[in-house]
Amino acid sequence: MTATETATSIPLVSGGDANGDHLEEMRRDPIGLMVRVREECGDVGRFRIGGRDVVMVTGPEQNEWFFRAPDALLDQAEAYPFMTPIFGEGVVFDAPPERRREMLHNQALRDSYMRGHASTIYGEVNDMVSAWDPAVGGQIDLLDWFAELTIYTSSACLIGKKFRNDLDRRFAELYHDLERGTDAYAYVDPYADIESFRRRDAARIGLVALVQGIMDERVARGDSAADDDRDLLDVLMSIPNDDGTPRFTADEVTGMFISMMFAGHHTTSGTAAWTLIELLRHPEAMAAVVDEVDRVMADGEAPDYQALRELPQLESAIKEALRLHPPLIILLRVAQERAEVGGYTIDPGQMVAASLSVSNRLPQAFPDADSFDHNRYIDPNHEDTENPWSWVPFGAGRHRCVGAPFAMMQLKTIFLTLLADWRFEAAQELDTYRDDMSKMVIQLQQPCLVTVSSRNQSGGAVAPIDTDVSQAEASETGSTGTSTRHIKVDEALCQGHGVCESEAPEVFKLNTKTHLVEVLNTRPPDEQRTKVDQAVKYCPTRAISVVED
Known part of the structure; x- marks a missing residue:
């Protein structure tokens, strides 16, 4: 196998109707179909729906490629035309990318x-x-x-x-x-x-x-x-x-x-x-x-x-x-540019899928x-x-x-x-x-x-959990020395929830135009350590990390 092999060389899963199409199996047992793709073809395999090839990727390396890909490489809109009758024209998947981002925030x-x-x-x-x-x-x-x-x-x-x-x-x-x-x-x-x-x-x-x-x-x-x-x-x-x-x-x-x-x-x-x-x-x-x-x-x-x-x-x-x-057992994209994954070349227009149920x-x-x-x-x-x-x-x-x-x-x-x-x-x-x-x-x-x-509970009351951050944990260290840690943000993961801003407003600020977090101080003082650690812990997308020097 070479990196120049095209999508037509990607292994095709067995089965299907007389024309090798897997639509009816997808309607009847989609998880079983995708499991077979993984078992027969490995991290990158292929099945057919309505006469169109769908390249399915699984495994952490191929999934990371799929999920990190920007719209300019793998676009959602072209992959979901069948949702337009539900959502309406110009909304969500068939809206321009910048419009979709604005609407979803x-x-x-x-x-x-x-x-x-x-x-x-x-x-x-x-x-x-x-x-x-x-x-x-x-x-x-x-x-x-x-x-x-x-x-x-x-x-x-x-x-x-x-x-x-x-x-x-x-x-x-x-x-x-x-x-x-x-x-x-x-x-x-x-x-x-x-x-x-x-x-x-x-x-x-x-x-x-x-x-x-x-x-x-x-x-x-x-x-x-x-x-x-x-x-x-x-x-x-x-x-x-x-x-x-x-x-x-x-x-x-x-x-x-x-x-x-x-x-x-x-x-x-x-x-x-x-x-x-x-x-x-x-x-x-x-x-x-x-x-x-x-x-x-x-x-x-x-x-x-x-x-x-x-x-x-x-x-x-x-x-x-x-x-x-x-x-949701499968997510779809359509390739907008030529790309390589798992030793194969994906051409523009190719349908690409990630199987959540298999992964x-x-x-x-x-x-x-x-x-x-x-x-x-x-x-x-x-x-x-x-x-x-x-x-x-x-x-x-x-x-x-x-x-x-x-x-x-x-x-x-x-x-x-x-x-x-x-x-x-x-x-x-x-x-x-x-x-x-x-x-x-x-x-x-x-x-x-x-x-x-x-349940008709009639016994003695159970003491509630003290969910507040303890005084010792929340207290500031009083240290104003130079921090030995610095903050990193993976903007490809940030979705603008703003948890970090709520936890440590002295360090993080949400840009309301880009919907991305801005780090006001990449090396916050040690006295803000607890707040920063809370921001990292509760970031829903794990976009924030603290790196020791």
Whole structure:
């Protein structure tokens, strides 16, 4: 093999129809297909969808190439034309790169806003469970229940409470039809005259009408809420171009809303369901998580932002569910320039894919990779950060899911609230909970039933965890000597969440135009060591590092 071999020389996986096309297998068992590509072809392999070759890369080295590649080399937009009917034209994937970056930097995902979301999510969960009778319990379908809950939590946090309070049954029904328009046949023709696509298109028209109606009402009222009260729609409607005209059209605003909810709701609801199922399958992990929940929630109050950071058992269980059951199993790009990967040449126009489901189970990165083991992420183990290009349920690099920190916070708040008062048991055989492969976003196959009962805790109160940074840890050293450390930022990983600015504003500042962090002092004094270490520890994308001289 030489570096001059082209994509046509890349090994082609076996199987397919009479024409060697793997579309039907992709629709029926996409994970099985991608596993075969890895097993038969290695780090770089090829399969065919609708007559078009797709080069699939796996392994940490090839994944790093894929995830670090800029849009000028590997572009998302050209790879996802089948999402345009869902999001709308000129929004997300078919918008220019600079427009996409601007639209995706939602202020609600900034650290300063995130700190207020926990109480909102806590309230939404309690509103949902208020329908449960503690005396008799009941039975729920996990996917349906979490899907409804995350519609409310995501809309309240990402769009705003004003918008969330306008949601009704029409919205839920239309959104459900829109989601179900992700059939893999869209790879071939996203406008094909099939039932799921017809329902998808009708649903989007209906959603646009609902959102447009809310926007029109706000314009008619002349809403001018204060900064801390206005929601995302207010923000987007207020952004002007240089000439004073609105920056975003009504259709773009609607499309951005749909895209944000699509990611924040559909994938989170599935992960919540799978996390609970895996905990039911592993009682020892459930016991450890519940013990942690009881200590944090002993006072019965909404968890604060710092408490959510200090939940190693729960966070690890969620991470392991994400590793084994990533809702997005494949990410696509189209090569814009000639490039080399794994000894092969990729030509412009070539479709390139990274398989999250395969990478997350590589045995060289994760021992006993097919088994649930939440201890993978509990000190001294850090299998996620030690394998940043293999543990990729949120993607990685410059296009890592910008909402990943919100998703983790949302999931942790949901489980803190639920497990504090309620007990869950499987209502069907544990081996009957499995993935539904019929859509491009993989979730639990329905029915996925569990029984719910009140824990009825009547014993003595458990002392809450002190999640504040200790006085000794937080105290300044008083040293003003020259630091022996310097700060480095990998701009290809930075997504502008602003956690570092919140933790150490003397050292970091977020550039609101580039959405990248600026280091005000690459060698901060030792007296700021604790703040800098917190910024490094909690950076969602691991873009910041401290290097000893």
